[in-house]
Amino acid sequence: MESSKREKRKVGLIGCGAIGSEIAVAIDSSRVNAELVAVYDACRERAYTLVSRLNKRPMIADSIEALLASDTELIVEAASQQAVKDYARSIVEHGNDIMLMSVGALLDDTFYAELCSLLERHGRRLYLPTGAIAGIDAIRSVKHMLKEVTLTTTKHPRALTGAPFFKEHRVNLKGLKKARVIYNGYAREAVRLFPANVNVAAILSIAGIGADKTKVKIVADPRARRNIHEIHAKGEFGELYFKVSNVPSPSNPKTSYLAVLSAIECLSRACNGRVSIGT
Structure with missing residues (x-):
């Protein structure tokens, strides 16, 4: 009240x-x-x-x-x-x-x-906002003890279409028949190359060990029906693993609901x- x-x-x-x-x-x-x-x-x-x-x-x-x-x-x-x-x-x-x-x-x-x-x-x-991932509270709690953080994002190719990445790399999304890792690097570059797809990498970096240490892997999967984000973190505290399988936003498939x-x-x-x- x-x-x-x-x-x-x-x-x-x-x-x-x-x-x-x-x-x-x-x-x-x-x-x-x-x-x-x-x-x-x-x-x-x-x-x-x-x-x-x-x-x-x-x-x-x-x-x-x-x-x-x-x-x-x-x-x-x-x-x-x-x-x-x-x-x-x-x-x-x-x-x-x-x-x-x-x-x-x-x-x-x-x-x-x-x-x-x-x-x-x-x-x-x-x-x-934490966006389309989970576990940010936990990451923040152990940030001083983190040794490694990896984000793996899997989306349907149509959700990745138009990203600046494809101006620099020749990848035929339409020809994909199975899941393929199209990017494997770090958050700072990933956010530049996929600005509409992996803002979650930015919030994860800010909450954790930074953009130059947070690993990012992006997978294009023609069979994917949801946007999937997996976070794996290791450190002196132990390990954390989070997986979120998101329904795409009804009005924009690039964005998770x-x-x-x-x-x-x-x-x-x-x-x-x-x-x-x-x-």
């Missing part, structure tokens, strides 16, 4: 695609104790399409400046890694907390350090704030 008496936080949204739309609908249906006051998308038509679905119509901002002038308290980014780099500093400097979906942008160490400095200076908070649900839960915690579960 207490949370229902709290004043709703005023939220702005950047990115009106699949994830942004799901977050907006969750706010509109009162699943989150917030008021969506403004939305912005570089594609104005996407913003209009989203707003037409909502009962409570937020303002459609024609620029980031207009979004930040709309009396927001918390901005949710659901656009791209580039959007994070372009807008995150201004968001914090305008006195907003920020929730990022495109966590991969934070693997730019210089940018992340600068953003953390701004957060400290302005007394703002940064929220990072759990990533959407994780974002909604993270936003709900940011807006309610009375009870915090987990590490």
